[in-house]
Amino acid sequence: MPTAFELPTDADGVIRGNTFFARQPAQGVIILAHGYKGFKDWGMFPYAASQLSEDHHVLTFNFSHNGVGEDLGTFSELEKFAVNTYSRELADLALLLGYVTTQFELKRLPVYLIGHSRGAGVSLVYALDHPEQIAGVLSWNGVTNLDLFTPEQKEEMRTHGRSHVTNARTNQQMPLDVSILE
Structure with missing residues (x-):
């Protein structure tokens, strides 16, 4: 059963997410990043998080300006979507990594990013800028060009x-x- 969390951002936003705790001793932490016009509860994300949490702690989350609000199932914050940028999403990932550091003993648990579509592009850029924090990145149908x-x-x-x-x-x-x- 996932545990919900909320992280306020500096940019009038909230990162809403779920933590799926490993059912066996955790081998690492996986952060799943949704794509453009996506959200944490869409499509394969809940199922993938559940399956990956066999031996990893898994976090799913909504980027703070993806347009999905408190209801978690609809795009009810379109004005936030209107101003969402890669820079904002990279800042969201940095905030999320800070949260993960406080929640898990990361000195012994590697962190992996799995991104879908635009989320894969953001994950790759973040990992390239922070190789000391990220052990690996997996791209699920990642964008090949950041200009969408x-x-x-x-x-x-x-x-x-x-x-x-x-x-x-x-x-x-x-x-x-x-x-x-x-």
Whole structure:
């Protein structure tokens, strides 16, 4: 049974997550990072966390500005989604690693990042910048280019200050502010 946690960020956000504690002596800590327009309770994440927690502590979490709010199942914070950046997600990972350090005896437990789609890109960048903290990274269908916006979206953001992207699961028009490009 996972244990919920919340971490307030410096940027008016909250990282909401779950810890799946290892059922056997822990061999390490795994952090699962969702992708663009994703969230911790979507798709395979709960199942994967449960399976991986056989011999690892596993954390699933929502990036603070992914657009999913307190209800955890819908994109109810679209204004946060509108200003989400890679820098913000990297800061979220740093905060999460600080939390993990206080929760687990990391001097003996390696930390691994598993990221899906954009979460894989963020995980790789974080690991490259912090090799002393991260023992390994696994990319699940990771992005091959960190620039996810079309030329039309970029032009609309520059011209009008905002563009939108459709969420195929919810059919919501999710806002993208020009600050993302800056």
